[in-house]
Amino acid sequence: MSETSGAGGGDITTWLRSIEPMIYFFIGVRIVNQSDFDRAMRWASTAEQVVDAVGVFCFEPVAEDRFTTYRKRTDVPPSLQIERVLYKACTDLQALADR
Numbered sequence: 001m002s003e004t005s006g007a008g009g010g011d012i013t014t015w016l017r018s019i020e021p022m023i024y025f026f027i028g029v030r031i032v033n034q035s036d037f038d039r040a041m042r043w044a045s046t047a048e049q050v051v052d053a054v055g056v057f058c059f060e061p062v063a064e065d066r067f068t069t070y071r072k073r074t075d076v077p078p079s080l081q082i083e084r085v086l087y088k089a090c091t092d093l094q095a096l097a098d099r
Contacts, residue, residue, distance in 0.1 A: 013049055023051040024089045026082060031060045031073055044080050055085030 016023070025047055029040045040058060047054045058073035078084060 016050060017052055022053075022089075022092055024053050024055065024085060025051045026055045026057075026085070028057045028059070030070075031058045037073065037075075041077065041080070048079070053085045053088055054080055055082035055089075056080045057082040 027040070027044060027047075029036075031037045031040065037058060040056065044054045044056045056076050058076055059070045060073050061068045062071050076082075
């Protein structure tokens with residue numbers, strides 16, 4: 001069995017990352033408390049184990065008068081920050097186009 005035709009008894013994550021196409025997973029999450037944030041980060045970290053990259057955008061409510069507005073949560077770990085993962089995805093797509 002060739003290396004690209006199956007896991008071949010090895011580590012499935014290593015195999016998934018060695019074949020094309022690459023898998024990028026993007027998540028937008030509304031956070032209402034620290035527990036929500038912690039769960040979202042654990043979930044994203046789990047997803048990172050089987051896909052090439054996970055980008056997370058977290059936003060939380062800010063009460064102002066009668067309206068609820070939202071702000072970006074800025075403490076997402078660098079490896080999960082959606083801006084960085086989008087940049088990586090764009091770079092990889094450009095590399096494919098340049099082949």
